[in-house]
Structure formats: C-alpha cells, structure tokens
Amino acid sequence: MSLKLRISDDMKTAMKAKDAERLGTIRLLMAAIKQKEVDERVELDDAGIIAVVDKMLKQRRDSVTQYEAAGRQDLADKEKAEMDVLTGYLPQPLTEAEIDAxxxxxxxxxGAASMQxxxxxxxxxRPQMAGRADMAVVSARIKAKLAG
Known part of the structure; x- marks a missing residue:
C-alpha cells in the first residue's frame, strides 16, 4: 500500500471515529501533499511524501520551542500531538550505530577530509536518511567527524 493511500485511509478512519485532532492533522498533511503536487505538477511518490512529512515535523519542532519559550504550554502540547500523528508516517528511524555507519x-x-x-x-x-533521522543531529555528527 502506498503511503498516500494509507494517509487517505487513516483520514477516513479518523472521520468515522470522530477523532477531530487526528483528522485535522491528517487534513493538513493531505493539503501539504496536494500543494506540493500542484506546485511541481507531479504525482508524489513515497519518498516525496516522506519529505513533506519531514518538513512538517521540523516546523512543529520549531513551533514547540517557541511556544515553550513564550510560556504557552497549551499550544506546545497541540503541536506535540500533531508531531505524534505525523511521525506515524515516517519509516523506521535509524539507530545511533546505523547513523554512524x-x-x-x-x-x-x-573522500571528505575537511569541513569544506x-x-x-x-x-x-540526505537521500538515505530522509525521514529516518534528524538531519540537524546528523550534520553535527558529520562536523565532529570531519573536525576530529
């Protein structure tokens, strides 16, 4: 089953279960996928959809940080709930050892020898780790490896 079909099925299930929060998040995801398809005039495959989900997760992580800094825990909790729904559409995350390997x-x-x-x-x-690892963490590990 393609990821797009799975998301569509999950949306129908959320509608039937009257799960408004999950439904809202899935609708946001479907809208982002549609927007990307219209903008680029392509049909997104699973890798493209994972990239959209990954981008949405990054936006939510940034929002959580800002909301918590502003003392708005209610909004931060809403963003975290959306992150939980979105994370369900990503492939199995890589372990620390797999990332290092x-x-x-x-x-x-x-043939990398320096930070340049x-x-x-x-x-x-990036193509191997898309949706499977936080690229900011990966970037920090690469810097440490190249600097050391």
Missing part, C-alpha cells in the same frame, strides 16, 4: 561510509565514498567537504557528505546521506 552511514556517515563513515559517506565520508569514505566522498561537508556538503558532499550531506549530499550522499
């Missing part, structure tokens, strides 16, 4: 392989493949080669390493890793 992929970084090591990418460094060797790209970081873009090459990220270019190799």
């Amino acid at each position: 992929l970084i090591d392989t990418a460094v060797v493949q790209s 080669d970081m873009g090459k390493v990220m270019g190799l890793l």
